[in-house]
Amino acid sequence: MKNPIEHLNKIFDSRIRLGIMSALMVNDEVNFNELKELIQVTDGNLASHLKTLEESNYLKVKKGFVGRKTNTTYSVTKAGEKAFKIHLQALEEMIKNMS
Amino acid sequence: MTDAKQHLEAIQDIRQMMERSSRFISLSGWSGIAAGLCALVGAHFANRTIHSSYISSYDGGRIHGTSGSIARLLTDQLFHIALVTFVAAFVLAFLFTYVRSRRQNIPIWGTSSRRLLFNVSIPMVVGGLFILKLLEVGAYGLVAPGCLIFYGLALVNASKYTLGEIRYLGFGQLILGVMNCWAIGYGIYFWAIGFGILHILYGTLMLWKYERK
Numbered sequence: 001m002k003n004p005i006e007h008l009n010k011i012f013d014s015r016i017r018l019g020i021m022s023a024l025m026v027n028d029e030v031n032f033n034e035l036k037e038l039i040q041v042t043d044g045n046l047a048s049h050l051k052t053l054e055e056s057n058y059l060k061v062k063k064g065f066v067g068r069k070t071n072t073t074y075s076v077t078k079a080g081e082k083a084f085k086i087h088l089q090a091l092e093e094m095i096k097n098m099s
Numbered sequence: 100m101t102d103a104k105q106h107l108e109a110i111q112d113i114r115q116m117m118e119r120s121s122r123f124i125s126l127s128g129w130s131g132i133a134a135g136l137c138a139l140v141g142a143h144f145a146n147r148t149i150h151s152s153y154i155s156s157y158d159g160g161r162i163h164g165t166s167g168s169i170a171r172l173l174t175d176q177l178f179h180i181a182l183v184t185f186v187a188a189f190v191l192a193f194l195f196t197y198v199r200s201r202r203q204n205i206p207i208w209g210t211s212s213r214r215l216l217f218n219v220s221i222p223m224v225v226g227g228l229f230i231l232k233l234l235e236v237g238a239y240g241l242v243a244p245g246c247l248i249f250y251g252l253a254l255v256n257a258s259k260y261t262l263g264e265i266r267y268l269g270f271g272q273l274i275l276g277v278m279n280c281w282a283i284g285y286g287i288y289f290w291a292i293g294f295g296i297l298h299i300l301y302g303t304l305m306l307w308k309y310e311r312k
Binding site: 012015018019022023025027030034037039091094098 | 109
């Protein structure tokens with residue numbers, strides 16, 4: 001009996017991080033403000049979660065400018081994509097085993 | 100078993116986020132209804148123009164000139180009616196959707212709406228050029244089916260980036276357009292059904308499904 005929980009990714013425990021990853025999985029790149037609107041969190045909160053994901057190499061950050069305003073866009077890395085898919089499969093397994 | 104609930108919630112979160120971040124869902128049912136009404140009004144004027152042109156082609160006792168010039172005059176008028184109709188429909192549709200996106204706090208000019216607009220534009224622009232060419236060579240009978248077919252393709256293409264139901268509206272327009280190819284000369288009626296009735300039907304359904312208070 002293998003333990004399906006071992007495949008669940010600790011990093012994706014937080015709903016906000018899960019939300020960020022989901023949005024990035026279906027979009028090439030999403031900027032900070034769009035993420036903020038989608039997930040509806042405060043700047044600081046979102047920034048700290050993004051930092052965590054960046055540190056685990058799950059997302060790439062691209063700092064640019066629109067006019068004079070900073071425009072930071074985020075996109076998912078190969079590692080992030082893989083980690084997220086494994087996490088999804090683990091969730092699926094868990095739910096299958098519950099019936 | 101709160102664990103199970105948690106995981107289910109996580110999956111729901113993921114699905115919701117993927118939906119919300121990839122589709123522009125502020126399209127208002129009122130937009131469809133307004134566009135449909137514009138099309139019906141436009142079709143009415145076009146119809147009147149067509150019928151009155153038969154009479155005016157006598158042109159005060161002079162033997163009417165080459166039917167070619169009459170046809171050109173008529174298509175010019177029809178072209179203008181079509182253009183005004185299209186612009187009015189587009190502006191009204193945009194307005195209702197704008198109001199709705201305001202209410203939902205979704206930016207009207209975000210990634211999702213840009214992507215939607217871009218993907219609608221591909222078949223529309225190509226179709227528009229093709230139809231202009233049809234007018235140029237005088238294949239007037241193919242103009243209405245052409246409009247319906249390209250518009251149908253645009254909607255089917257758009258369905259991945261906005262409300263999924265728009266796909267069926269697209270299929271409806273495509274079926275009408277194809278049927279119209281074998282009923283040349285009745286274009287105005289197909290036009291009225293496709294751009295008018297189908298839009299109103301779709302808009303009403305969407306209102307009822309998504310915007311009921």
